[in-house]
Amino acid sequence: MNRHLKCFSGALLALVVLTIGALSSAGPASAKNEYAQIEGSGSTWSQVILQQWISDVNPLGMQVTYNGSGSSQGRKDFANNVTDFGISEIPFQGTDPVTHQADTSNGRAYAYLPIVAGGTAFTYQLKVGGKLVRNLRLSGETLAKIFTLKITNWNDAAITADNNGHALPSLPITPVVRSDGSGTTAQFTRYLDTMYPSIWRPYNGQAGLTSQYPRKGREIAASGSDQVMNTIDGAAGNGTIGYVEYSYPLNAHYPVVKVENAAGYFVEPTQYNVAVALTQAQINQDQNSPDYLTQVLNGVYTYKDSRTYPLSSYSYMIIPTGAKDQRMTTAKRQTIADFLYYSLCQGQSKAGPYGYSPLPLNLVQAGFSQISKLKTADSAVDLTNRSVTSCNNPTFVAGHLSENHLAQVAPKPAACDKAGAGPCGFATGTGVPSTNTNQPTGSTTGTSAGTGTANTGTPGTPGAAPPGGSIDPATGVASGTGAVAGQAVTATPIELSASRTGDTSVFGWVAALELVGLVLIPGLYVAAMRRRSATGDST
Amino acid sequence: MTTLPREHLDAVEAVPRVLASTNTGSDRVFAYVARSTGATVLVITGGIGVFLAVQSVPTLKHYGLHFFTQTQWQPDADKLGIAAVLVGTLEVAMVAMAIAFPLALATALFISEYAPAKLRSTLISLVDLMAAVPSIIYGLWGFFLVEPHASEMALFLQRHFGFLPFFHIGADPNAAVWDRSRYTASAFCAGIAVAMMVLPMSCAVMRQVFSQTPDGEKEAALALGSTRWGMIRTVVIPFGRGGIIGGTMLGLGRALGETIAVLLIISPEFLIKPRILEIGTNTVSALIAGQFGEATGIQLSALLTAGFVLFIITLIVNTLAAIVVNRSRSGAGTDA
Numbered sequence: 057m058n059r060h061l062k063c064f065s066g067a068l069l070a071l072v073v074l075t076i077g078a079l080s081s082a083g084p085a086s087a088k089n090e091y092a093q094i095e096g097s098g099s100t101w102s103q104v105i106l107q108q109w110i111s112d113v114n115p116l117g118m119q120v121t122y123n124g125s126g127s128s129q130g131r132k133d134f135a136n137n138v139t140d141f142g143i144s145e146i147p148f149q150g151t152d153p154v155t156h157q158a159d160t161s162n163g164r165a166y167a168y169l170p171i172v173a174g175g176t177a178f179t180y181q182l183k184v185g186g187k188l189v190r191n192l193r194l195s196g197e198t199l200a201k202i203f204t205l206k207i208t209n210w211n212d213a214a215i216t217a218d219n220n221g222h223a224l225p226s227l228p229i230t231p232v233v234r235s236d237g238s239g240t241t242a243q244f245t246r247y248l249d250t251m252y253p254s255i256w257r258p259y260n261g262q263a264g265l266t267s268q269y270p271r272k273g274r275e276i277a278a279s280g281s282d283q284v285m286n287t288i289d290g291a292a293g294n295g296t297i298g299y300v301e302y303s304y305p306l307n308a309h310y311p312v313v314k315v316e317n318a319a320g321y322f323v324e325p326t327q328y329n330v331a332v333a334l335t336q337a338q339i340n341q342d343q344n345s346p347d348y349l350t351q352v353l354n355g356v357y358t359y360k361d362s363r364t365y366p367l368s369s370y371s372y373m374i375i376p377t378g379a380k381d382q383r384m385t386t387a388k389r390q391t392i393a394d395f396l397y398y399s400l401c402q403g404q405s406k407a408g409p410y411g412y413s414p415l416p417l418n419l420v421q422a423g424f425s426q427i428s429k430l431k432t433a434d435s436a437v438d439l440t441n442r443s444v445t446s447c448n449n450p451t452f453v454a455g456h457l458s459e460n461h462l463a464q465v466a467p468k469p470a471a472c473d474k475a476g477a478g479p480c481g482f483a484t485g486t487g488v489p490s491t492n493t494n495q496p497t498g499s500t501t502g503t504s505a506g507t508g509t510a511n512t513g514t515p516g517t518p519g520a521a522p523p524g525g526s527i528d529p530a531t532g533v534a535s536g537t538g539a540v541a542g543q544a545v546t547a548t549p550i551e552l553s554a555s556r557t558g559d560t561s562v563f564g565w566v567a568a569l570e571l572v573g574l575v576l577i578p579g580l581y582v583a584a585m586r587r588r589s590a591t592g593d594s595t
Numbered sequence: 596m597t598t599l600p601r602e603h604l605d606a607v608e609a610v611p612r613v614l615a616s617t618n619t620g621s622d623r624v625f626a627y628v629a630r631s632t633g634a635t636v637l638v639i640t641g642g643i644g645v646f647l648a649v650q651s652v653p654t655l656k657h658y659g660l661h662f663f664t665q666t667q668w669q670p671d672a673d674k675l676g677i678a679a680v681l682v683g684t685l686e687v688a689m690v691a692m693a694i695a696f697p698l699a700l701a702t703a704l705f706i707s708e709y710a711p712a713k714l715r716s717t718l719i720s721l722v723d724l725m726a727a728v729p730s731i732i733y734g735l736w737g738f739f740l741v742e743p744h745a746s747e748m749a750l751f752l753q754r755h756f757g758f759l760p761f762f763h764i765g766a767d768p769n770a771a772v773w774d775r776s777r778y779t780a781s782a783f784c785a786g787i788a789v790a791m792m793v794l795p796m797s798c799a800v801m802r803q804v805f806s807q808t809p810d811g812e813k814e815a816a817l818a819l820g821s822t823r824w825g826m827i828r829t830v831v832i833p834f835g836r837g838g839i840i841g842g843t844m845l846g847l848g849r850a851l852g853e854t855i856a857v858l859l860i861i862s863p864e865f866l867i868k869p870r871i872l873e874i875g876t877n878t879v880s881a882l883i884a885g886q887f888g889e890a891t892g893i894q895l896s897a898l899l900t901a902g903f904v905l906f907i908i909t910l911i912v913n914t915l916a917a918i919v920v921n922r923s924r925s926g927a928g929t930d931a
């Protein structure tokens with residue numbers, strides 16, 4: 057006990073020394089630049105990573121507060137001069153597609169810049185023989201038809217074809233959508249509207265994306281990404297599928313759908329798959345367009361790189377660029393600039409572990425060109441040594457921008473993930489992409505002992521659970537067995553005709569009679585005996 | 596019949612003494628403070644009502660009375676109405692009261708009549724503690740713990756009482772694998788969570804009225820050979836009838852306005868549906884909470900109008916409850 061205490065206090069001392077060291081080294085920088093507290097609000101989609109960045113920059117003297125009140129509220133707050141920055145998945149809409157109401161910045165000068173990237177993931181609960189299917193593959197068209205109620209059963213031929221002939225049991229599909237207005241819905245419906253207008257528009261009743269999913273038929277609507285995830289992994293979740301940001305299934309240890317990209321590969325939205333896709337994101341540079349400076353993702357949806365996750369997108373930070381902005385001071389602009397410098401560079405290396413994706417070079421460059429507008433507005437803002445060339449982003453090497461670093465770090469998908477091959481047995485929802493080297497083989501499966509830790513999936517690590525064997529997060533017991541490995545779990549759906557109404561009513565009556573008998577017979581018997589003995593006495 | 600001695604009647608006619616009632620300064624200050632505090636409550640409540648009423652003018656101008664008959668809530672199609680959500684609100688409240696009323700009545704009777712004196716104060720504070728639990732906790736409790744069992748209960752009810760229209764569910768109860776998702780996120784599931792929230796309030800009112808039952812009457816009933824239950828049936832319950840009705844209505848007022856627990860559990864649906872066990876319903880307060888963040892313009896005004904309607908309904912229910920409770924305290928219930 058005492059030794060532990062000493063150990064602990066030693067560690068504490070070391071921590072204090074380290075902190076002081078870090079503070080003193082950061083000292084000169086913060087002395088040079090004066091900071092002021094900045095306030096922002098908006099997207100819940102990017103809130104998790106943003107809170108992490110805020111606590112990261114706090115020791116550097118930057119005070120940032122953020123309120124995750126939703127994208128629309130974030131835009132509204134910015135327009136009303138309530139906040140210093142806003143974060144939103146969709147830009148100011150001009151006229152909102154749903155409410156027909158003006159959604160503008162009220163004349164406040166602003167710029168959009170990319171801040172967090174991520175994949176819209178499709179998580180599902182589908183049990184075959186009591187085991188979760190973890191390697192489901194679907195094409196974009198199948199997904200569009202599922203969420204517009206054109207495909208209503210898991211044994212649909214289109215789903216079977218996506219999984220290379222492996223049929224799923226006959227079970228109605230229950231799509232889970234958001235009941236509140238959300239940026240995630242906007243991201244997904246933008247994809248549907250761009251790629252499958254002939255399926256989406258008749259369902260929605262009009263063209264364009266919407267923040268409020270039009271729930272119909274069998275669909276369940278839940279409020280917030282958390283509740284969508286809870287509905288899917290809940291007791292009544294078998295057969296459900298819903299769209300959430302990738303970090304939610306990652307935290308819930310739930311599988312996600314591998315979505316087919318233009319190269320014919322089915323990929324999961326792990327960090328580098330999204331980053332590769334977003335290298336094709338374009339920014340609208342047409343100053344006359346109402347969508348000026350917003351993302352054009354058509355290239356992302358159709359990028360022919362085999363590592364692309366098609367439903368990749370990013371959220372915007374809205375920063376004030378007006379020279380006479382009523383809330384801005386030099387200190388505030390400097391805080392925004394330095395906070396963004398940290399977020400776009402070093403902070404992006406934290407994106408992957410949190411279920412997001414780092415922004416690739418093209419978007420970071422676009423971001424820096426927007427940050428420079430802060431200096432245009434106020435020449436006192438110091439931007440020296442804050443540029444792409446000194447940026448520590450995981451998708452490129454700061455000194456060598458021409459080198460395609462992302463191509464080296466992003467792994468190629470496994471051969472069995474190609475359409476017409478496989479399907480791979482590799483379980484999704486672990487944050488690790490499925491590659492040729494980490495496919496489970498027959499020899500390693502079944503020997504796995506639950507290690508109790510999340511599956512890190514490092515290929516070839518001795519003693520690590522094979523990726524195919526999923527580990528129950530609650531008990532640490534490996535639940536996946538040989539069934540998952542190599543082959544997808546498949547089953548022949550059989551509907552048993554046991555327990556029909558006729559049976560239950562007959563057995564119900566019998567049970568009721570027995571109960572009545574059980575209660576009455578002993579009493580009647582005793583009464584009869586007593587009567588007999590009474591008559592016996594009298595005679 | 597007792598008779599009074601005669602000579603007293605011949606005495607000088609009784610003249611009431613004149614009381615000097617000049618208020619001292621501190622009395623006046625106290626009166627002003629008390630009066631203004633009381634007035635503040637009225638001003639705040641009235642202010643809320645006036646604010647909501649003003650905000651709902653554009654909606655009522657635009658949609659007119661169709662706002663009350665339209666079931667759909669589709670801002671893009673310019674169709675906004677609260678017929679479905681009002682019915683949903685009543686359904687959830689009714690389910691909640693159906694569960695909470697017997698529980699509250701039994702709990703109140705147990706605490707005031709049966710519980711050992713030592714245990715009584717503990718039980719009272721436990722029930723009061725239930726009122727202090729935040730409603731999001733009840734929502735999570737309802738979603739994670741109750742809903743799986745409630746869906747099984749719903750299946751049971753459908754199987755055996757499915758001939759009743761409100762227990763009907765659009766799914767085969769005898770399927771080999773029952774379609775579980777159809778039995779969740781219903782008015783029934785939300786009602787259970789809401790019942791737990793209204794129970795402490797109803798119970799407290801009932802218990803207070805029961806505890807005011809005159810001991811003399813209770814003892815009289817016992818002296819006449821009544822059992823304890825007979826005494827309760829003939830004395831306590833008739834005396835506390837006002838409290839029972841009032842407590843139930845106060846609970847109903849709370850059930851109508853319950854928000855976050857309902858929002859967590861239900862899957863919003865804009866249909867007038869009598870099927871309380873089937874997935875999908877919506878209430879006014881859950882609608883407001885769910886849509887407020889993204890609403891602008893006419894939709895925002897429509898949400899506030901829905902809030903106004905709820906405000907009026909709750910005000911009426913609570914006022915009626917207060918009147919009933921106040922009347923019962925005078926002991927008027929004894930002659931019933």
